[in-house]
Amino acid sequence: MSWELLLWLLALCALLALVVQLLRFLRADGDLTLLWAEWQGRRPEWELTDMVVWVTGASSGIGEELVYQLSKLGVSLVLSARRVQELERVKRRCLENGNLKDKDILVLPLDLTDRSSHEAATKMVLQEFGKIDILVNNAGRSQRSLFVETSLDVFKELIELNYLGTLSLTMCVLPHMIERKQGKIVTVNSLLGIISAPLSSGYCASKHALRGFFNCLRTELATYPGIVVSNICPGPVQSNIVKNALSEEVTKSVGIDVAQSHKMATSRCVRLMLISMANDLKEVWIADHPFLLIAYLWQYMPTWAWWLTNILGKKRIENFKKGLVRPIYTILNTYQSCRKYEIFEHLKTFLTPHQLYDINTKDIRSIVFPRHICWFTINYYWS
Numbered sequence: 295m296s297w298e299l300l301l302w303l304l305a306l307c308a309l310l311a312l313v314v315q316l317l318r319f320l321r322a323d324g325d326l327t328l329l330w331a332e333w334q335g336r337r338p339e340w341e342l343t344d345m346v347v348w349v350t351g352a353s354s355g356i357g358e359e360l361v362y363q364l365s366k367l368g369v370s371l372v373l374s375a376r377r378v379q380e381l382e383r384v385k386r387r388c389l390e391n392g393n394l395k396d397k398d399i400l401v402l403p404l405d406l407t408d409r410s411s412h413e414a415a416t417k418m419v420l421q422e423f424g425k426i427d428i429l430v431n432n433a434g435r436s437q438r439s440l441f442v443e444t445s446l447d448v449f450k451e452l453i454e455l456n457y458l459g460t461l462s463l464t465m466c467v468l469p470h471m472i473e474r475k476q477g478k479i480v481t482v483n484s485l486l487g488i489i490s491a492p493l494s495s496g497y498c499a500s501k502h503a504l505r506g507f508f509n510c511l512r513t514e515l516a517t518y519p520g521i522v523v524s525n526i527c528p529g530p531v532q533s534n535i536v537k538n539a540l541s542e543e544v545t546k547s548v549g550i551d552v553a554q555s556h557k558m559a560t561s562r563c564v565r566l567m568l569i570s571m572a573n574d575l576k577e578v579w580i581a582d583h584p585f586l587l588i589a590y591l592w593q594y595m596p597t598w599a600w601w602l603t604n605i606l607g608k609k610r611i612e613n614f615k616k617g618l619v620r621p622i623y624t625i626l627n628t629y630q631s632c633r634k635y636e637i638f639e640h641l642k643t644f645l646t647p648h649q650l651y652d653i654n655t656k657d658i659r660s661i662v663f664p665r666h667i668c669w670f671t672i673n674y675y676w677s
């Protein structure tokens with residue numbers, strides 16, 4: 295690499311770091327419409343009361359936090375996911391912390407990939423509460439594997455769950471909303487439904503498909519202004535998404551807990567989702583920087599975005615192949631809590647000598663860069 299190019303790269307990094315710093319200072323963690331709605335718009339506490347809300351994937355992560363926050367607003371809840379014990383645990387916590395009574399929460403086990411069960415599940419909700427005001431299509435799984443090493447079954451599973459499962463449930467609920475001429479269909483998509491990242495080709499495809507589908511459905515429902523179709527696109531958020539992500543085989547998931555302190559807090563993501571629901575926003579982007587900034591880059595300067603994604607993606611793949619998922623995350627945590635001369639001492643406590651050797655001087659040097667450049671670089675090794 296020539297010195298000139300290196301200088302340009304450094305200047306670009308410094309510029310990005312400056313912008314990130316400025317945006318973090320302004321605490322921008324959502325797109326501008328969403329932030330405006332948070333500042334000036336309707337409050338979830340006024341708008342979402344007395345509603346019946348059906349949340350899929352309510353046993354973990356974003357869905358779980360969503361039902362906790364909803365339970366404080368006085369809505370009736372339907373909790374769906376596959377594991378009934380987990381749903382019962384979530385229900386108990388809703389009752390402990392929220393304003394709801396036992397009869398206000400229905401635990402409804404549901405496998406999104408078992409499409410034949412969706413009609414009966416919808417009937418059960420209608421029997422119990424008489425209406426469905428909001429369907430939150432949240433259940434989903436991610437992926438961490440290279441396309442060339444991944445079985446076709448993984449792609450099928452991701453489409454079955456993230457795309458077809460979501461469509462199927464929407465298909466069952468929509469006629470009821472059309473009959474009432476009102477309702478909200480809120481789908482938890484992803485920034486990866488807009489942009490792309492390596493190791494998630496099946497996930498990106500399913501989320502891109504989902505976004506295309508719901509954007510089209512919205513236009514078909516234009517004659518029903520009371521029915522709102524909303525795409526929520528979060529960046530990295532604290533949850534079990536990486537642990538549960540599929541890898542090369544459909545029977546194999548990543549299975550390890552990864553450090554998550556650099557990801558957005560689940561409670562903040564959910565608060566912004568509620569604001570989006572209260573204000574009937576059609577699409578929202580929820581992410582900390584630099585992820586949000588990168589989404590804007592993809593929107594306005596796709597060629598630059600590709601260039602940057604390729605550079606960061608290459609490193610992400612290299613680290614994935616070396617199995618450096620956890621150490622790289624841990625470096626970030628370490629960086630946040632230690633001064634630079636303490637880093638190696640700290641790393642020694644949990645890395646094997648081989649892993650320590652693998653973290654070459656280049657990686658370590660990036661730790662002593664100014665904070666945001668470092669944060670920017672390291673975050674993109676794996677998310």
Ligand SMILES: NC(=O)c1ccc[n+]([C@@H]2O[C@H](COP(=O)([O-])OP(=O)(O)OC[C@H]3O[C@@H](n4cnc5c(N)ncnc54)[C@H](O)[C@@H]3O)[C@@H](O)[C@H]2O)c1
Nearest residue numbers: 351353354355356405406432433434484530531533534535
């Ligand atoms: N956490 C992130 O960084 C992030 C970012 C962007 C988008 N998302 C999206 O948010 C949604 C929620 O994910 P999360 O981050 O809370 O992950 P999570 O793994 O913590 O929760 C996923 C939920 O989906 C449920 N689920 C999985 N397979 C199912 C099936 N076959 N049938 C029914 N339920 C099933 C799980 O039981 C769980 O309740 C997903 O759609 C995901 O794509 C997450």
